[in-house]
Amino acid sequence: MPKALAQFSITRTGEDFLITLEDEDGDTIEFTADADQLDEVVDSIEEQLEAADEALVDDEEDEDEEGAEEEE
Numbered sequence: 001m002p003k004a005l006a007q008f009s010i011t012r013t014g015e016d017f018l019i020t021l022e023d024e025d026g027d028t029i030e031f032t033a034d035a036d037q038l039d040e041v042v043d044s045i046e047e048q049l050e051a052a053d054e055a056l057v058d059d060e061e062d063e064d065e066e067g068a069e070e071e072e
Contacts, residue, residue: 010038
């Protein structure tokens with residue numbers, strides 16, 4: 001079962017970055033990534049957030065349409 005993310009940090013270590021993830025139990029895991037990999041992570045997060053926003057807007061539009069039909 002996945003654990004909840006409690007916090008994370010990204011620090012520069014020379015030419016690379018150290019990504020530290022901490023779960024709700026205080027357990028940590030560390031990854032190193034270069035700038036290109038970090039850019040890919042950022043792009044992926046942005047894509048997921050945009051998709052979630054679009055789904056939320058679609059749901060709100062569906063609710064608005066249902067409310068308008070009920071008023072008629």
